[in-house]
Amino acid sequence: MDRRSFLSSGLLTLCTGILPPSSIAQQNFVRTYYLNSGSGTGYFMGAPYPRSSLWCYNNRLPGPEIRAKQGETLQIHVSNALDQATTLHCHGIRLPNSMDGVPGLTQQAIENGESYIYEFDLPDAGTYWYHPHFNSSEQIGRGLYGALIIEEAEPIQIDRELVMILDDWRLDEEFQIQDNFSNRHDKSHAGRIGNTITVNGRITPKFEINSGERLRIRLINASNARTFVLDFSSIDARVIAIDGHPVSPHQPDDGLVILAAAMRMDLVIDMMAEPNTQIIVNDQAYGNERPEVFKLSYSDKPAIRTEPLDSAIALAANSMPEPDLNNAVKQHIELAGGAMGGMRRAKINDQWQSIRELAAQGMMWAMNERVGVGHSMEPIMTLKRGQTCKLILTNNSVFDHPMHLHGHAFRVLSRNGQPDPFQTWQDTVMVWSNESVEIAFVADNPGDWMFHCHVLEHQVSGMSSIIHVV
Numbered sequence: 001m002d003r004r005s006f007l008s009s010g011l012l013t014l015c016t017g018i019l020p021p022s023s024i025a026q027q028n029f030v031r032t033y034y035l036n037s038g039s040g041t042g043y044f045m046g047a048p049y050p051r052s053s054l055w056c057y058n059n060r061l062p063g064p065e066i067r068a069k070q071g072e073t074l075q076i077h078v079s080n081a082l083d084q085a086t087t088l089h090c091h092g093i094r095l096p097n098s099m100d101g102v103p104g105l106t107q108q109a110i111e112n113g114e115s116y117i118y119e120f121d122l123p124d125a126g127t128y129w130y131h132p133h134f135n136s137s138e139q140i141g142r143g144l145y146g147a148l149i150i151e152e153a154e155p156i157q158i159d160r161e162l163v164m165i166l167d168d169w170r171l172d173e174e175f176q177i178q179d180n181f182s183n184r185h186d187k188s189h190a191g192r193i194g195n196t197i198t199v200n201g202r203i204t205p206k207f208e209i210n211s212g213e214r215l216r217i218r219l220i221n222a223s224n225a226r227t228f229v230l231d232f233s234s235i236d237a238r239v240i241a242i243d244g245h246p247v248s249p250h251q252p253d254d255g256l257v258i259l260a261a262a263m264r265m266d267l268v269i270d271m272m273a274e275p276n277t278q279i280i281v282n283d284q285a286y287g288n289e290r291p292e293v294f295k296l297s298y299s300d301k302p303a304i305r306t307e308p309l310d311s312a313i314a315l316a317a318n319s320m321p322e323p324d325l326n327n328a329v330k331q332h333i334e335l336a337g338g339a340m341g342g343m344r345r346a347k348i349n350d351q352w353q354s355i356r357e358l359a360a361q362g363m364m365w366a367m368n369e370r371v372g373v374g375h376s377m378e379p380i381m382t383l384k385r386g387q388t389c390k391l392i393l394t395n396n397s398v399f400d401h402p403m404h405l406h407g408h409a410f411r412v413l414s415r416n417g418q419p420d421p422f423q424t425w426q427d428t429v430m431v432w433s434n435e436s437v438e439i440a441f442v443a444d445n446p447g448d449w450m451f452h453c454h455v456l457e458h459q460v461s462g463m464s465s466i467i468h469v470v
C-alpha cells in the first residue's frame with residue numbers, strides 16, 4: 001500500500017499569522033491524496049487462482065479510498081504512468097468546471113509521464129467515486145476507479161461502515177480481462193456486461209460482522225454498463241442516501257436495491273440475527289441467473305445488543321439550491337438509437353447521416369437527433385446562471401440509459417407522469433427503455449458540463465452532450 005496516499009496535509013498555509021482573522025476563518029482544512037494511474041495486477045479470487053493484469057491507481061484495486069469531511073478542501077495529485085493519456089473525474093461532486101476532469105473540454109488530458117493537481121472544496125457530504133474521463137470504457141473497465149467518501153459534519157450513529165464498490169468484468173479462462181472494449185455489439189446493445197462480478201476487486205467476498213451491529217453500507221456501481229438489482233429482502237435494509245444525497249429513510253421496494261451504472265446508495269441495516277448466521281446477497285438483474293455478490297457473515301461473538309440501536313438514521317440534508325419549477329426552462333431530450341431502435345438518421349458534426357453511415361463510423365446513439373462526438377461539441381442547451389431547468393428525458397430505444405449530469409445534482413420529479421415519492425437528489429438517473437423521466441435542477445455552476453449516458457459504450461458512440469451554464 002502506498003503510504004503517500006494516506007498522507008493528508010492538514011496544515012493551513014504557513015503565512016496565516018499575517019492575515020486578518022476573517023481570512024483565517026474562511027480557510028478550509030486541506031486534505032491531500034496522491035494517485036498514480038498505471039498498470040498493476042490483482043487477485044479476483046486469491047491464490048492459487050492466477051493474478052489478473054489491470055490498470056489501476058497506486059497498484060491497487062480499487063484505488064485508495066479518498067475520504068474527507070464536508071466543508072474541507074480536497075487536493076488530489078494525479079500522475080500518469082499509463083501508456084496513454086488520462087484525467088480524473090470526481091463523479092457527483094459539485095466542483096468548479098476547471099476541476100471536472102473532462103479532456104478537451106475542461107482541461108488538457110494528462111499525458112504519460114505528466115501530472116496534474118485537482119483542488120476543490122467539498123460542499124456536500126455523501127458517497128461519491130473517482131474515475132478517468134478519457135477512453136473511459138477501457139480505463140474504467142480495466143480497474144481505474146476508487147471510492148470518494150465525504151463524511152457528514154454531524155454523522156449518524158453506527159457500529160461499522162462497509163464501502164462496497166461493485167463491478168463486473170469480462171474475463172477469459174486465465175482470469176485475464178478480454179480486450180474487446182467498445183466493440184460494435186456492446187455499443188449498439190446494452191454495453192459491456194461482464195461475466196464476473198466483484199466487490200472491492202474480489203469475487204463474492206465475505207464481510208464479517210457481529211450480531212446486534214448497526215451497519216452503514218455504501219454501495220458504488222463502478223461497472224461499465226451493468227445494472228445491479230441486489231436482493232436485501234431477507235434483512236431489514238433502509239435506504240438513507242442516493243447518489244450521496246440524503247433521502248427519507250425507507251425500505252427498498254420488495255427489498256430490492258436497484259443500482260444503475262455509476263449510481264451510489266447508502267443503506268443502514270441492523271444485523272439482528274444469531275451469531276454464526278450467514279446472509280448471501282445476490283443480483284437479480286439478469287433473469288434466472290442470480291450470481292452471489294457478497295456475503296455478510298456473523299461472527300461467533302455474542303450479540304452486542306438484542307434490540308436495534310435506538311437512534312435516528314436520517315442524514316442532514318446537503319444545502320442544495322431548490323428548483324423554482326414555476327419559472328423553469330423546459331427542455332425535452334429524446335434518447336434514441338441502438339440496435340432495434342428505429343432511429344433512421346441523426347446529425348453528426350452538423351451533417352445529417354443515415355444510421356448506416358453512422359454505424360460505419362461506430363456511432364449508434366443520439367440525443368435530440370444529435371450524435372455526441374468526443375467531449376467538444378455545441379451545447380445541447382445554454383442556461384443562465386441561477387436558472388431552474390426542467391429536463392424531460394424520453395427513452396425511445398430498447399435499451400436502458402443511466403444519464404449523468406456533471407457539476408450539479410438534480411431532483412427526480414416523476415417517471416412516466418407518476419411523481420417520484422421521494423423527489424430524490426441524484427447525479428445519475430436511470431431512464432428505462434420506453435420511459436419518460438422528469439428531472440429539475442438549478443444551473444448554479446458556470447461552465448460546460450457533460451450530460452451523458454454512463455453506459456460507457458453508449459457514451460463513446462454518441463449518447464453524449466454538453467449543457468452550457470453562463
Ligand SMILES: [Cu+2]
Nearest residue numbers: 401453455458
Ligand atoms: Cu445508454
